[in-house]
Amino acid sequence: MGCQSSHPSAIPELDEIMLETGFSQASVVRLYDRFQALDKEQKGYLSKYDLQGIGELAVNPLGDRIINAFFKEGEDLTDFRSFIRVLAHFRPVEEGKSNETGRPEPMNSRLRKLQFAFQLYDQDSDGKISRDEMLQVLRLMVGIQVTDEQLVCIAERTIQEADQDGDGAISFEEFATSVEKLNVEQRMSLRLLK
Amino acid sequence: QSFSAKLYMSSAVLIFHLSHKVTRVVPESALLIVLGLFLGGIVWAADHIASFTLTPNVFFFYLLPPIVLDAGYFMPNKLFFGNLGTILLYAVIGTVWNAATTGMSLYGVYLSGIMGQLDIGLLDFLLFGSLIAAVDPVAVLAVFEEVHVNEVLFIIVFGESLLNDAVTVVLYNVFDSFVAMGADNVTGVDCVKGIVSFFVVSLGGTFVGIVFAFLLSLVTRFTKHVRIIEPGFVFVISYLSYLTAEMLSLSAILAITFCGVCCQKYVKANICDQSSTTVRYTMKMLASGSETIIFMFLGISAVNPDIWTWNTAFILLTLVFISVYRVIGVVIQTWVLNHYRVVQLEIIDQVVMSYGGLRGAVAFALVALLDEKKVKEKNLFVSTTIIVVFFTVIFQGLTIKPLVQWLKVKKSEHREPKLNEKLHGRAFDHILSAVEDISGQIGHNYLRDKWSNFDRKILSKVLMRRSAQKSRDQILNIFHELNLKDAISYVAEGERRGSLAFIRSSSTDNMVNVDFSTPRPSTVEASVSCLLREKASSVCLDMQALEQRRKSIRDTEDTVTHHTLQQYLYKPRQEHIHLYSRHEIIQNEDEKQDKEIFHRTMRKRLESFKSTKLGINQPKKLNKSHKRDRGQKRVRGLPFTQTKDVEFSDPEENYESLHMDKGVDFLANVTKQNCTDATSGIDNPAFSADDDQSIYMKFPPWLTDEDSVVPSQRARVQLPYSPNNFRRLTPFRLSNKSVDSFLLADGPEERPRAFLPETTHM
Numbered sequence: 001m002g003c004q005s006s007h008p009s010a011i012p013e014l015d016e017i018m019l020e021t022g023f024s025q026a027s028v029v030r031l032y033d034r035f036q037a038l039d040k041e042q043k044g045y046l047s048k049y050d051l052q053g054i055g056e057l058a059v060n061p062l063g064d065r066i067i068n069a070f071f072k073e074g075e076d077l078t079d080f081r082s083f084i085r086v087l088a089h090f091r092p093v094e095e096g097k098s099n100e101t102g103r104p105e106p107m108n109s110r111l112r113k114l115q116f117a118f119q120l121y122d123q124d125s126d127g128k129i130s131r132d133e134m135l136q137v138l139r140l141m142v143g144i145q146v147t148d149e150q151l152v153c154i155a156e157r158t159i160q161e162a163d164q165d166g167d168g169a170i171s172f173e174e175f176a177t178s179v180e181k182l183n184v185e186q187r188m189s190l191r192l193l194k
Numbered sequence: 195q196s197f198s199a200k201l202y203m204s205s206a207v208l209i210f211h212l213s214h215k216v217t218r219v220v221p222e223s224a225l226l227i228v229l230g231l232f233l234g235g236i237v238w239a240a241d242h243i244a245s246f247t248l249t250p251n252v253f254f255f256y257l258l259p260p261i262v263l264d265a266g267y268f269m270p271n272k273l274f275f276g277n278l279g280t281i282l283l284y285a286v287i288g289t290v291w292n293a294a295t296t297g298m299s300l301y302g303v304y305l306s307g308i309m310g311q312l313d314i315g316l317l318d319f320l321l322f323g324s325l326i327a328a329v330d331p332v333a334v335l336a337v338f339e340e341v342h343v344n345e346v347l348f349i350i351v352f353g354e355s356l357l358n359d360a361v362t363v364v365l366y367n368v369f370d371s372f373v374a375m376g377a378d379n380v381t382g383v384d385c386v387k388g389i390v391s392f393f394v395v396s397l398g399g400t401f402v403g404i405v406f407a408f409l410l411s412l413v414t415r416f417t418k419h420v421r422i423i424e425p426g427f428v429f430v431i432s433y434l435s436y437l438t439a440e441m442l443s444l445s446a447i448l449a450i451t452f453c454g455v456c457c458q459k460y461v462k463a464n465i466c467d468q469s470s471t472t473v474r475y476t477m478k479m480l481a482s483g484s485e486t487i488i489f490m491f492l493g494i495s496a497v498n499p500d501i502w503t504w505n506t507a508f509i510l511l512t513l514v515f516i517s518v519y520r521v522i523g524v525v526i527q528t529w530v531l532n533h534y535r536v537v538q539l540e541i542i543d544q545v546v547m548s549y550g551g552l553r554g555a556v557a558f559a560l561v562a563l564l565d566e567k568k569v570k571e572k573n574l575f576v577s578t579t580i581i582v583v584f585f586t587v588i589f590q591g592l593t594i595k596p597l598v599q600w601l602k603v604k605k606s607e608h609r610e611p612k613l614n615e616k617l618h619g620r621a622f623d624h625i626l627s628a629v630e631d632i633s634g635q636i637g638h639n640y641l642r643d644k645w646s647n648f649d650r651k652i653l654s655k656v657l658m659r660r661s662a663q664k665s666r667d668q669i670l671n672i673f674h675e676l677n678l679k680d681a682i683s684y685v686a687e688g689e690r691r692g693s694l695a696f697i698r699s700s701s702t703d704n705m706v707n708v709d710f711s712t713p714r715p716s717t718v719e720a721s722v723s724c725l726l727r728e729k730a731s732s733v734c735l736d737m738q739a740l741e742q743r744r745k746s747i748r749d750t751e752d753t754v755t756h757h758t759l760q761q762y763l764y765k766p767r768q769e770h771i772h773l774y775s776r777h778e779i780i781q782n783e784d785e786k787q788d789k790e791i792f793h794r795t796m797r798k799r800l801e802s803f804k805s806t807k808l809g810i811n812q813p814k815k816l817n818k819s820h821k822r823d824r825g826q827k828r829v830r831g832l833p834f835t836q837t838k839d840v841e842f843s844d845p846e847e848n849y850e851s852l853h854m855d856k857g858v859d860f861l862a863n864v865t866k867q868n869c870t871d872a873t874s875g876i877d878n879p880a881f882s883a884d885d886d887q888s889i890y891m892k893f894p895p896w897l898t899d900e901d902s903v904v905p906s907q908r909a910r911v912q913l914p915y916s917p918n919n920f921r922r923l924t925p926f927r928l929s930n931k932s933v934d935s936f937l938l939a940d941g942p943e944e945r946p947r948a949f950l951p952e953t954t955h956m
Contacts, residue, residue: 034634056631058795059788066628143762178614187622
């Protein structure tokens, strides 16, 4: 694990990354160092094992799902660009910036953050959180003392609460509405990733 | 007489500890002072003599060391050293600033004559300023215990209160000697000497502490056969460090603080569990007791009319000055610091820092040490100090919690959060924790890496028992790196012992390189506001849940659901950090949660690894199809021959997977069998293994198939090295290479990952 930080010129596609993600150069360099530190064999790619090696994730209920979010469907490796793209969702939202029409949605906007979270629930990517998927997530996030019957009950109520069109599943719009009062911008932002 | 007083004290302590409700509002320190006042009043009324006072000797030699040792021993080191720059700045510059400004302002006011006629000079004021300026660790801890602030803020204020002792001692001694010499005899040389002495005192004290820490760690390394007195060593040697520093006129508080700080890792690793527990409880007991006694004595000592001198202007102005200058000092320093810190300190943090700068018994003891022949107005100083201490401890201690809560209320909404909001909110927190972990700490700290290298290579070899060294390969207080091997070991051991019992037992810590018991530092959201928001939602819910229950019966189900969720949702990291507590050994609730999740995660990883390796393309649905396929496969007989028929997309890959699979399958099945006796009858989709056959996998596959010696489990799961070696398609042959990595052998060089020695024997 190298202790020195990389030189900006060592990072491929630095300018495009900065443009796309909105990170400052310092942040990109820092994340590149982190990427390289995680990439034990210096492959230039990260595999799931590399990320699973981070111990804290093993005691995070959603740890594995988040790891999977870094990898595209079916792939086992991710490069730096994809890595930092995911992290870009967690950049703090700049205050006071108005939504300029015509520009693409920035990656750290509320919408994007919610989409990221939604994608963690919606494992089969059908655009809806079904009852089973909700049950799975609940099972992950709740202690083992909770019985299955209770869990089913909770899952149903949760869906009931959010489901507006009565199809028994939660679409993205319903999801976004159900959390509209939450301060997503703050709760899904890392101050470190300026 | 003294006996009855002691009885009162002990009963008072008991009562206070029993009634948590009271201490939630009023900090215990304040209560104790009031009680002390009360007692002193009784004694005075009865006998018209002042009862015992808090003599500086008793304070400095018997009451203060346990508290400081307790603070040092339980100091969260990584956090402490991570913020050391900030802490030092506040401790040194801040204290000097406070002392200077307070002293000089008072002098200035004195010159204007408001205070009337006093026999004081500038030096006396500066002396007074230096002893009243220091933030007191005892008082800070006592109050912050009730007010849960975020860890960075806590460590800054707390660290400051500990480290400013050096400054206080130096300033105090310097001005004391100046006063003795007389104002006219002070020369520039003396001032320079004063500055030099600061460095000598602080660095010397630290050095003494470190030396004794080294000594202590070394001693505990060899105490394997004298376990009973292990705890004794800890206390005796730490106290020795305090006394030694005191003898050499160095900063004794710094010495014992650093002794505790530096030794904790090695001592905790070296001494046996029972000793560790003994040390912990004894330390808490001593510290708690000392604190109680200190505050009570403060109260009692106040009732001593001989010393009372009242000078309104002086007292009022002192109060004003110390508050105002503290605020100014904090603001300026924070402004400067924020340029260098990644995690900024916000306004709320600064408010808490300024307001939390309490003065306490140290100031009182110092003022009592003054020589009235040299400092003519000693009584005035004493009275003022008493009032200042009382004011800060009682008033500020009482109001800091409402203040913090008021700030919190401004930020949060008073609304019953809906199920969805709660659930998703919690999910967001977990997501954020995970992303924080993935994106890493602020960056590889060069110093930190160097230190950990040094520590690992040299220090630990010297100071830690060999057995402790083995089970802690990496010393840093972060999660060690896991590899799948550890996972298998862990899960296997768990199943061997019975799933739930394993999770609940405490001896799992050495199983993997995972340290469940230390709180993991979080650099995220180090602002009070964010943490307070978390508290708000849980507090609000409880009250409103009650109301809801009262409102309608129809909604009972709703309430129950809410309540269940609230109670059993896994807590995110920010919420369950409770760093330091004088009165409690931190409960292990978090450990349970961690272990549950860890167990679950490891099993899932094993299963998913298994599924990918078998070449079955798994969508992320529940493994229903997987179940079916595998069930069919197994039915057909020997697993080994079976899997041979699976398409070999990549020969070596599948062979490696064979190794893994056998291990994994076996484990999964053992798992399933043991899992059915889960206590609460949970039929957990997450826990139940996918396949339903148990007969075929009664024996590990290598036992059924093999014609050679049964290899150890570790050998079984080794991955062969060279990718193009088709020799390996023959039945199980031990690989000669011991490469401990599960990664496909792509690269030429495989660095073996850190792994444990044999932890399981199957």
